[in-house]
Amino acid sequence: MALVNQNVPNVDFKYLNVTTNATNSKATILDYKTTYCVGDTITVQVEMYNHMGHKKTYGGDFLRARIFSPNLGAGVSGNIRDFNNGTYNVYFTLFWEGQVKISILLMHPSEGVSTLWKSRNLGYKYIVYTGKFINKGKEVHTECGFTLDTKGEKCEYMDKKYGESFYCVRPPGVACEAFISLKSGKSPYTYLTDVQKELFTRSNFGAEIPKQFENFEVFKCSNSSRKMSTKCQTGMSPPFPSGYFLHNHWFPIYCSLSTNEPFSHIETCLANKIIYLMGDSTLRQWIEYFPKVMKNFKFFNNHGIGWHKSYFGYDLRNHIYIQWKKHGHPFVTQSFFSMKDHAYITNEIDRLGGGANTIIVISVGQHFRPFPLDLFIRRVLNIRKAIENLFLRSPETKVIIKSENTREMNNDVERFSDFHGYIQYLLVKDIFRGLNVGVVDAWDMTTACGSRVVHPPEIVVKNQINLFLSHIC
Incomplete structure (x- = not known):
């Protein structure tokens, strides 16, 4: 918590006019060139101003940055550096040739970030x-x-x-x-004052920073080749950004993954495997997708009720078993779900013997956003401990961590803002670092493709599974 507190601004304000305003801010390309090559890095400097047109003197604004080419099905996240004086540098690597657009959004002003952070940790009344x-x-x-x-x-x-x-x-x-x-x-309960609520109206939420430049063209120059020889495998710590989309295929930049090869061998890859998907509905999307690429995959009707029931699927020809089960408290849904099969992910892991044919995929985050962060930190630390114990008795078990997705921009900011998710995303990366697990960086993927829904499009789910398979096959 102390480390997070150091990276979250502690800002108070009385008037909306002194808070960051996207429209008054500006983005400029540093060291502009007439020709850009694939492999080049471009730096965009962002200067933030308040509603009165005055330059901000402190940082902490929550930005989201990406470059993209819609016609090419291409996109990549930007790496943001905060100088803590109202100025930010955003670094983009150019991975494809063609026309490129840049998008830099002000998700929340620094005053909004400070407000969300303080209110989240006041209690459990949301x-x-x-x-x-x-x-x-x-x-x-x-x-x-x-x-x-x-x-x-x-x-x-x-x-x-x-x-x-x-x-x-x-x-x-x-x-x-x-x-x-x-x-x-x-709950109708709010920790925010009326003035603080104004920070999260649509005009202040996800607004584009005006650019002092046009879209530009990227060319494939003689020295712009990029080859990765290391296979994607567990134990790797992906950088940020960890990859990019091109022609709607995800290419990691830290390991080798051919476009669709894992999918083309999915039944061979997963033959004789038992796969446990543990988490929320963004991971349930995976098990719902498997029948589209595995012709012999069927669901067992367990007569459960609601989307949150456990899913059990099998491929008898290839001896594949896959299950999805929701994680334990907190689970946020307006319909009743059974407590008779309730278990925390830690309990589920402790019950498994593991083995070379056992695969576990874990994803937690979305349902924790409305609660104080110490609940999430304790849960993730406990999951790490359970995995460590699993590896002691069965080091050949494969464990994959899927980070949480970005979600809707207008869906109850106080409880479910992506700022809450971003802090959790950083914590998950830090807590699981050094453990022999694979990583599917769904946060990076959904940012790169511009997804603004908690359940991203099918093409994103397909690429998440393809990257998962690359760690297994």
């Missing part, structure tokens, strides 16, 4: 949980959550090994063991 208990055939509903403001009797559901706790107000005369299902809803 989300309310309702538990369903079955008592002698009758439903009883009660309040549940990580903290409960009640003097009444509580049911505690504790994972003592990893220190995870969840509570429900105990209904009178009902046993705690009668807890059967759970749902959540957004």
Whole structure:
């Protein structure tokens, strides 16, 4: 937490006019050249101004940057450096030839970043949980959550090994063991003042920084060749950006991945494998995609209800088994989901013997955004510990970490802003560094392609799976 606090601005303001304004800011290419070659790096300097037209004197603005060529299905993220004085440099590597467009968005002014950071860590009031208990055939509903403001009797559901706790107000005369299902809803509670809320109106959210230059052309020059010989494998720590899209194919820049080769051998690659997908619905997209590329893959009807039910799929001809199961609390959804198969990812990992034919893919983040960050940090540290224990008993098990995606720009900023996701993304990279796991950098992919939905287009899901396969095949 202390490290994150050092990198998040601590800014107070009384008037909106002193906050960063995208329209008054400007982006300029440094060391402009008449000809750019594939492989060149271009530097764009961004100078931020407030609503009164005055230059900002401190940093901390949350920017999103990419270059792209829509006709080529191409895009790559920019690497942003904050000089903490209102000036930023954005570095882009030119990976393809053709016309290139640059987009630099002000996602949140630094004052908004500071506000979101402080409000997130004030408590657990953004989300309310309702538990369903079955008592002698009758439903009883009660309040549940990580903290409960009640003097009444509580049911505690504790994972003592990893220190995870969840509570429900105990209904009178009902046993705690009668807890059967759970749902959540957004609380009307807000930690923001009316002035602070103005920071997150559409005009201040995701606005384009005006450019002092036009789109430009990139050429394939004689010295602009790039070859990677190292195969993608577990244990690698991808840089940022970690790759780029071209013709709608994702090319990592730190390892070798031919465009579609893993997909073309998917059944051979996954033969005799047991694959456990553990996480949220962005990982559920994977198991929903497999039938489109595996002709013998079928789902087993487990008679579950809702999108959050567990999915079980199999290919009997090639002896492939794949399952998706949601992660444990917090899970945010407005429909009831069963508590009878509830388990934290750490518990799921502890139950596995592992082995050369066992593959685990983990993705957490989206459902943690409305809660204080210490909950997320503890969970990810616990997952790392469970993986370390797994590797002790079965070092040949393959584990892949999929980072979270970017999401909608207008979907309840206070609870679900991508700023919250970005902090979690950085923490996941740091916590799993040095562990022999593979990485699918979904944050980078969704940024590069300009995705603005929590469930990205199918082409993105396909490329995520293709990169996953490259670590397995």
